[in-house]
Amino acid sequence: MIKKEMIAMLLAGGQGSRLGVLTSDIAKPAVPYGGKYRIIDFALSNCINSGVDTVGVLTQYQPLRLNTHIGIGIPWDLDRNVGGVSILPPYEKSTNTEWYTGTANAIFQNLRYMELYNPDYVLILGGDHIYKMDYEVVLDYHKAHKADITLATIPVPLEEASRFGIVITDDDGRITEFEEKPEHPRSNLASMGIYIFSWPVLRDALITLKDQSGCDFGKHVIPYCHEHGKRIFAYEFNGYWKDVGTLMSYWESNMELIDIVPDFNLYEEFWKIYTKTEVIPPQYIAPGAVIETAIVSEGAEIYGKVYRSIIGPGVVIGENTVVHDSIIMRSTTIGNNCEIYKSIIAEECNIGNGVRLGIGDEAPNVDKPSIYTGGLVAIGENSVIPDNVTVGKNTAISGVTEAEDYPNGYLPSGQNIIKAGGVE
Amino acid sequence: MRAIGIILAGGNNSRMRELSNKRAISAMPIGGSYRAIDFALSNMSNSHVQKVAVLTQYNSRSLNEHLNSSKWWDFGRKQGGLFVFTPTITPDNGMWYQGTADAIAQNLNFLKSSHEPYVVIASGDCVYKLDYGKVLEYHIEKRADITVVTKVMPEGMDVSRFGVVRVDDENRIVDMEEKPLVTKSNIISTGVYVIRRRQLIELLERSMAEGRRDFVQDILIRYKDVKKIYAYNLDTYWSNISTVEAYFNTNKDFLRKDVHDYFFKEYPDVFSRIDDNPPAKYNPGARVSNSLVSSGCIVNGIVEDSVIFKKVYIGNNCTIKNSIILNDVRIGDNTYIENCIVESRATIKANSTYIGENGETKIIVVKGERYIIG
Numbered sequence: 001m002i003k004k005e006m007i008a009m010l011l012a013g014g015q016g017s018r019l020g021v022l023t024s025d026i027a028k029p030a031v032p033y034g035g036k037y038r039i040i041d042f043a044l045s046n047c048i049n050s051g052v053d054t055v056g057v058l059t060q061y062q063p064l065r066l067n068t069h070i071g072i073g074i075p076w077d078l079d080r081n082v083g084g085v086s087i088l089p090p091y092e093k094s095t096n097t098e099w100y101t102g103t104a105n106a107i108f109q110n111l112r113y114m115e116l117y118n119p120d121y122v123l124i125l126g127g128d129h130i131y132k133m134d135y136e137v138v139l140d141y142h143k144a145h146k147a148d149i150t151l152a153t154i155p156v157p158l159e160e161a162s163r164f165g166i167v168i169t170d171d172d173g174r175i176t177e178f179e180e181k182p183e184h185p186r187s188n189l190a191s192m193g194i195y196i197f198s199w200p201v202l203r204d205a206l207i208t209l210k211d212q213s214g215c216d217f218g219k220h221v222i223p224y225c226h227e228h229g230k231r232i233f234a235y236e237f238n239g240y241w242k243d244v245g246t247l248m249s250y251w252e253s254n255m256e257l258i259d260i261v262p263d264f265n266l267y268e269e270f271w272k273i274y275t276k277t278e279v280i281p282p283q284y285i286a287p288g289a290v291i292e293t294a295i296v297s298e299g300a301e302i303y304g305k306v307y308r309s310i311i312g313p314g315v316v317i318g319e320n321t322v323v324h325d326s327i328i329m330r331s332t333t334i335g336n337n338c339e340i341y342k343s344i345i346a347e348e349c350n351i352g353n354g355v356r357l358g359i360g361d362e363a364p365n366v367d368k369p370s371i372y373t374g375g376l377v378a379i380g381e382n383s384v385i386p387d388n389v390t391v392g393k394n395t396a397i398s399g400v401t402e403a404e405d406y407p408n409g410y411l412p413s414g415q416n417i418i419k420a421g422g423v424e
Numbered sequence: 425m426r427a428i429g430i431i432l433a434g435g436n437n438s439r440m441r442e443l444s445n446k447r448a449i450s451a452m453p454i455g456g457s458y459r460a461i462d463f464a465l466s467n468m469s470n471s472h473v474q475k476v477a478v479l480t481q482y483n484s485r486s487l488n489e490h491l492n493s494s495k496w497w498d499f500g501r502k503q504g505g506l507f508v509f510t511p512t513i514t515p516d517n518g519m520w521y522q523g524t525a526d527a528i529a530q531n532l533n534f535l536k537s538s539h540e541p542y543v544v545i546a547s548g549d550c551v552y553k554l555d556y557g558k559v560l561e562y563h564i565e566k567r568a569d570i571t572v573v574t575k576v577m578p579e580g581m582d583v584s585r586f587g588v589v590r591v592d593d594e595n596r597i598v599d600m601e602e603k604p605l606v607t608k609s610n611i612i613s614t615g616v617y618v619i620r621r622r623q624l625i626e627l628l629e630r631s632m633a634e635g636r637r638d639f640v641q642d643i644l645i646r647y648k649d650v651k652k653i654y655a656y657n658l659d660t661y662w663s664n665i666s667t668v669e670a671y672f673n674t675n676k677d678f679l680r681k682d683v684h685d686y687f688f689k690e691y692p693d694v695f696s697r698i699d700d701n702p703p704a705k706y707n708p709g710a711r712v713s714n715s716l717v718s719s720g721c722i723v724n725g726i727v728e729d730s731v732i733f734k735k736v737y738i739g740n741n742c743t744i745k746n747s748i749i750l751n752d753v754r755i756g757d758n759t760y761i762e763n764c765i766v767e768s769r770a771t772i773k774a775n776s777t778y779i780g781e782n783g784e785t786k787i788i789v790v791k792g793e794r795y796i797i798g
Contacts, residue, residue, distance in 0.1 A: 034702075034703070035702075035703035036702070036703050036719075074495065075698070075700075258705070260707050260708075266702035266703075267702055267705070267720070267722065272700055273700075273702075274700050275700075277698045277700075280457050280458075280693070280694070280695070280696055280698070281455070281456065281457055281684070281687070281688035281694075282455070282456030282457045282716040282717055282718040282719075282731075282732075282733075283704060283716065283717050283718075284679075284684055284715075284716055285712040285713060285714070285715050285716075285717060285727075286713070286714060287713045287714040288713065289712070289713060290711070291706040291710060291712060292706060292707075292708055292709075292710060293706065293707060293708050294705075294706045295702075295703045295704070295705050295706075296703055296704050296705075296706065296717070297703040297704075297719070298457070298703070298718075298719050299688060306706075311703075313703075
């Protein structure tokens with residue numbers, strides 16, 4: 001008989017549209033992070049490090065990169081005889097075929113996957129946060145409180161609490177009230193979007209709410225269970241937890257890794273983060289190169305100067321090129337004599353010679369002022385930038401661009417060139 | 425593929441000096457992220473040789489650790505796989521491997537129970553890329569009994585540590601000497617052989633019956649006039665690492681653009697065990713030039729013309745010049761290292777100085793308690 005005490009369901013179907021061109025062709029959990037990793041690696045590594053060896057990954061938006069990255073789960077030791085990792089895309093049914101319309105709806109459509117393992121508990125996770133958490137400790141808490149549902153929560157500064165889903169608890173940690181993005185928060189415990197359900201409670205709620213359109217955990221399932229008197233507890237987490245949902249928070253979180261002893265330390269032997277290693281060779285640092293305060297991944301070749309930046313695997317940085325405060329992802333090539341300031345350049349881009357990025361005064365972005373902000377330059381994957389062009393701040397470029405796309409060799413601050421991907 | 429593979433990885437050599445105390449030569453770290461045996465194993469895998477035996481004997485702990493799973497080289501298949509054979513006591517034999525021929529002969533069952541018609545024999549201490557399939561095609565075309573992969577060394581180079589061959593116009597080997605005092609040729613054997621499986625079994629059985637145990641002396645040289653032994657010339661990068669000098673220079677070769685492009689970027693890839701290190705980190709004060717740096721390193725000091733292997737910590741105000749730092753070394757602040765090889769897992773105290781002088785490479789072996797950094 002097959003039996004797993006706790007299985008995990010990892011929601012990885014979202015686009016993450018606030019990451020702009022970075023997610024035009026890949027789902028947010030597949031976006032690279034910290035040089036060699038992808039965002040989903042943190043949740044997957046947490047699972048295996050917590051002893052959860054059965055993980056269903058629910059995909060929907062642009063899943064190719066996620067599928068090839070996860071494969072059969074070898075990097076996370078999730079290639080198992082029983083359990084392991086399973087990719088769960090939406091599928092056609094004899095009646096009522098639909099996409100995943102909400103987080104809880106996606107889980108509902110995979111009831112049979114969960115039933116296969118006879119779980120006592122189901123862990124619901126998102127694939128878009130950077131953190132190290134022992135889910136087994138949360139499970140112990142869940143059991144000790146005889147909870148039906150346990151929410152992982154994190155204390156946030158009270159002035160920022162209005163951006164989060166806030167929970168109010170009694171002295172035992174039992175949740176008495178929920179407030180979604182409250183104007184005047186009465187607590188600073190924010191929900192992290194991580195839930196442990198006792199299986200019968202989850203099953204009943206999903207089946208009862210199966211006709212709810214866009215069925216969502218935060219909006220429908222949790223309130224339903226709360227109304228019906230289920231025991232919902234808040235587990236307080238006090239480690240590093242970063243939402244990398246916006247370009248700015250993504251950039252900031254990457255930059256925190258280069259501190260001498262960062263808050264989030266990837267160099268500890270304990271609680272390793274695993275990823276699919278696509279490039280094995282060491283990095284080559286040429287004579288005359290300078291690298292200071294930076295993280296550089298396998299197989300990179302540095303001929304120029306790199307300051308305060310994150311360099312992905314297989315990246316080439318040409319001679320006399322200077323890179324400041326930037327994130328350069330896997331297999332991107334930057335030519336000679338470039339100046340790169342505060343840029344996020346996605347995978348497999350080709351930046352010509354003499355290119356200057358992030359130059360001039362700031363101007364709000366014409367299309368998406370809330371996404372392309374903070375003075376950043378965002379370049380989508382597989383983009384090409386021709387020689388000798390200058391690009392301003394708060395800009396986005398995606399696709400194979402040519403000299404004609406840059407009048408007078410210049411893309412002013414706040415402007416975009418979107419030639420591929422279709423989705424901005 | 426119509427061949428099975430055998431990798432001879434049991435060897436040790438006193439000319440590796442202190443480096444051989446810790447491990448077999450085949451397990452020596454190479455080029456920042458690899459072990460010597462990765463090259464032979466990757467060649468096997470890339471040539472679609474699916475069934476490979478690694479014969480180990482000398483201090484195989486480190487090698488076994490590296491070979492902990494066959495999946496890194498894609499050998500974890502239902503058909504074939506990776507086999508590690510160490511000497512064992514049997515009712516017929518209680519001895520160690522007493523030579524290369526003996527090592528294979530003691531595992532004759534591996535040969536007998538296979539069905540592939542050919543065998544590729546390689547050594548685990550050479551750095552090169554080679555499609556063994558091409559050697560096999562050549563072997564069949566020449567109707568050879570044995571094909572030896574050879575390399576033409578530069579004129580005037582001392583080749584006395586190799587097997588030296590002379591060939592006729594047809595590339596048939598007419599003369600072969602093992603480690604000759606005076607060399608008559610600059611063509612050397614790379615230790616890679618292709619031979620028909622039945623032929624190999626027959627030759628080994630005869631040699632064992634006669635008490636002859638060495639593949640080169642007792643098979644290649646002894647049969648050179650009777651059997652048709654041909655040379656296949658390898659004209660790409662090849663290096664044997666079995667002396668400290670050769671080991672040091674081979675690692676330094678990887679600093680050359682042509683060499684690292686050839687091994688790191690050109691098809692086919694060289695595979696190795698994946699060990700989940702984070703990317704390398706450069707803190708303020710790091711100044712690195714003409715060097716290879718591997719994953720998991722943290723650099724705070726100056727590094728020039730050096731190869732830094734995985735998980736090396738270089739403290740503040742250190743200077744590393746023209747040196748090879750093996751895996752998992754911690755170097756305390758204000759340390760100066762020049763012309764050295766630092767053995768793996770060394771913990772070097774702050775304010776140390778090590779310099780290899782008079783053209784000699786110094787080998788630093790330091791054990792000692794780990795201190796906590798930061």
